[in-house]
Amino acid sequence: MRRKTFFAAAGICLALAILLLCLFPELSGRRPFKDMDGADILSATVELMPPDVELEVSDMEKLAELLRQVVIYRQDDSYRDYAGQAAVFTLSMDDGTVVEITEYTPFVIIDGVGYKAKYEPCEALNSYANALLGESG
Secondary structure, X not given: OXXXXXXXXXXXHHHHHHHHHHHOHHXXXXXXXXXXXXXXXXEEEEEEEOOOEEEEEOOHHHHHHHHHOOOEEEEOOHHHHOOOOEEXXXXXXXXXXXXXXXXXXXXXXXOOEEEEEOHHHHHHXXXXXXXXXXXXX
């Protein structure tokens, strides 16, 4: 009898979790660049603010790898209330488009639209941009 109760409760919990994710997909996050490949990027720059320096990105494969890991949640413009370092990546894509991705932990702003984002991928992008700064100086 205890076993049946346990499995019934587990089934109900699983069904509720699936229902919540279906009703509120932003809870699970999305990866907007999950299909990006280094070959998709013709050129890229990153501007670090502060120290207000713009750098060329030479390793498109590394940049694409980092962007594939970015997870965004709900749209959120409260990043305007934060202070810190922003890394603005400007990508010229092989299809002729230009994409601006601003990493501003714990936010990602894509072409002017801000999103709450997973911390670790944001921090990895920030570290990469600062490593480029270190290599340039």
